[in-house]
Every structure is written in C-alpha cells, then in structure tokens.
Amino acid sequence: MGTQGHHSSISEDPDLTAGMERGKTLFNFPSYGSMNGNSTGDTCPTCRGTGRIPRGHEDQLVAVIPCNDVRLKPRRTKLYVCISMAVCLLLCCLILFFLFPRSITLTPVSVLSVMVYFTxxxxxMEVTNLINITNNNFVPVQIVEFNVQGLVTDIVVGKTKISNMTAIQSRSQKSYTIRVDLPIEDKGLNTYCKSSSIKIHTLFLELQMTMNISYLSHTEQLSMNTFEYIDCGTNSTIPHPVSR
Incomplete structure (x- = not known):
C-alpha cells in the first residue's frame, strides 16, 4: 500500500512531469549550428538551449539560415550582372561619342570686294572676305576673339580684331564677312598702285587669320593663312575665290 501511494504521488507531481518533458524535448532538439543533430556544436546564444526566447530580448534575435536555403542562391545572378555591365558600357560609349571633341574648321571662301582710296x-584699301566656320561637335562653340593680319611682300600692312562674333551651334556651319583695312605706306607700292600706265595693279595679299574658341570647358586656337590677289589701282566688287 505504501509503495503504491509513493508512486502515485510522483506521477501526479506537475513540476516533475514538466521537467521530464522539457528534458526529452531538449534531448531531441538538434544543437545550434547542426542540421541533423549528429554533429556537436554550441547552444543557441539567443534562447540558451531552451528553445524559448526570453521576454524583453526580442530585439536581440539571431537568425540561422541553412546553407541550402534558396535565398542564398538567387536565380539569374550572372544574367543581371551582365545586363548591368552592358548598360553601363553603353552609357559610357554614348557619353564619349557625344562629348568627344571634334574638329572646328576655318575655311576662306572668296574675296567679296576691294575698295581703294588714294591719298x-x-x-x-578695304578688303572684304567671306569665310566659313564649321562646327562638327555636338555642343555649341563660342568664338572668343578673331584676329586678321594682312601682309604684302612680307610687310604687315594692316590688322583687324573682331570680338563680337556669335556662337556657332552644334553640327552647323556659319558664314562671316570680314573686312580688313590695309593702309599701304611704302613709296614703291604707292607708285605702283597709282601708276596710270599700268592697267592691272596686282598685289598678292597674305591674310593670317587666328581664332580663339571656347567649348566643353576648354579653349583652342585655330589659325589659317590665305593668299589672294587684289587690284590696288581701282575698285573691284566682283567676288573671286581665294587659295589656301
């Protein structure tokens, strides 16, 4: 009788029963860091091996993701990386194509008129020339300064400076009329130009043109020499081409 009563008191103790169940659960629960429960490892630092999270420590959770979790192996990663690299390369090529500096050409076209005044x-003399400026860039070009120097037989006879020329738009060509004043003071040339016995008073005029331009945050200087023939004995308003 006494033995049976003793066993009944043990089986009916609720605290002892709960402890035994918890022990069985912990025994069957795999160790921290183990997938099949056979390998040894440390206890979970969050739940301390109890399988329960203490109250007030929810913000200190530690997530353990298995190595075979699909989230660790995103699909089409190489495809996305290749597409991103291709897009970046295309953008770089487009930027270089549109912003790469291109040539700006200064082209003399013709002599429009020559006005002669004897003193x-x-x-x-007032020599009016027509020139073309071509902008091959995809950005506008600002003309900062334009200088023209006239020489006759290697003697400088006149200079002209123009600083109010307008900008040239992208991928366009613009024509400008340049007038150069040439006062010839050499006695031999004066006698040659004023002589009435000579029907054609031809002078070979050299024009040295220099243009300062600004575009894409930098400046450049273009230069061009032209050789043209003019009649210093009479007025001429018949345009004729020039040579470079």
Whole structure:
C-alpha cells in the first residue's frame, strides 16, 4: 500500500512531469549550428538551449539560415550582372561619342570686294572676305576673339580684331564677312598702285587669320593663312575665290 501511494504521488507531481518533458524535448532538439543533430556544436546564444526566447530580448534575435536555403542562391545572378555591365558600357560609349571633341574648321571662301582710296602719301584699301566656320561637335562653340593680319611682300600692312562674333551651334556651319583695312605706306607700292600706265595693279595679299574658341570647358586656337590677289589701282566688287 505504501509503495503504491509513493508512486502515485510522483506521477501526479506537475513540476516533475514538466521537467521530464522539457528534458526529452531538449534531448531531441538538434544543437545550434547542426542540421541533423549528429554533429556537436554550441547552444543557441539567443534562447540558451531552451528553445524559448526570453521576454524583453526580442530585439536581440539571431537568425540561422541553412546553407541550402534558396535565398542564398538567387536565380539569374550572372544574367543581371551582365545586363548591368552592358548598360553601363553603353552609357559610357554614348557619353564619349557625344562629348568627344571634334574638329572646328576655318575655311576662306572668296574675296567679296576691294575698295581703294588714294591719298597723297598712302593707298588705303578695304578688303572684304567671306569665310566659313564649321562646327562638327555636338555642343555649341563660342568664338572668343578673331584676329586678321594682312601682309604684302612680307610687310604687315594692316590688322583687324573682331570680338563680337556669335556662337556657332552644334553640327552647323556659319558664314562671316570680314573686312580688313590695309593702309599701304611704302613709296614703291604707292607708285605702283597709282601708276596710270599700268592697267592691272596686282598685289598678292597674305591674310593670317587666328581664332580663339571656347567649348566643353576648354579653349583652342585655330589659325589659317590665305593668299589672294587684289587690284590696288581701282575698285573691284566682283567676288573671286581665294587659295589656301
């Protein structure tokens, strides 16, 4: 009788029964870091091996993701990386194509007119030239300064400076009319130009043109030399081409 009563008191103890169940659960629960429960490892630092999270420590959870979790192996990773690299390469090529500096050409076209004025000591001439400026860039080009220097037989006879020229738009060509004042003071040339016995008073005029331009945050200087023939004995308004 006494033995049976003793066993009944043990089986009916609720605390002892709960402890035994918890022990069985912990025994069957795999160790921290183990997938099949056979390998040894440390206990979970969050639940301390109890399988329960203490109250007030929810913000200190540690997530353990198995190595075969699909989230660790995203699909089409190489495809996305290749597409991203291709897009970046295409953008770089487009930027280089549109912003790469291209040539700007200065082209003399013709002599429009030559006006001659005789004075007792000099021969004053106004030579009007037509030039073309071509912008091959995809950005506008600003003309900062334009200088023209006239030479006759290697002697500088006149200079002109123009600083109010407008900008040239992208991928376009613009024509400008340039007038150069050439006062000839050399006595031999004056006699040659004023002589009435000579029907054609031809002078070979050299024009040295220099243009300062600005585009894409940098400046450049273009230069061009032209050789043209003019008649210093009379006015001429018949355009004729020039040579470079």
């Amino acid at each position: 007792p000591d000099t021969v004053d």
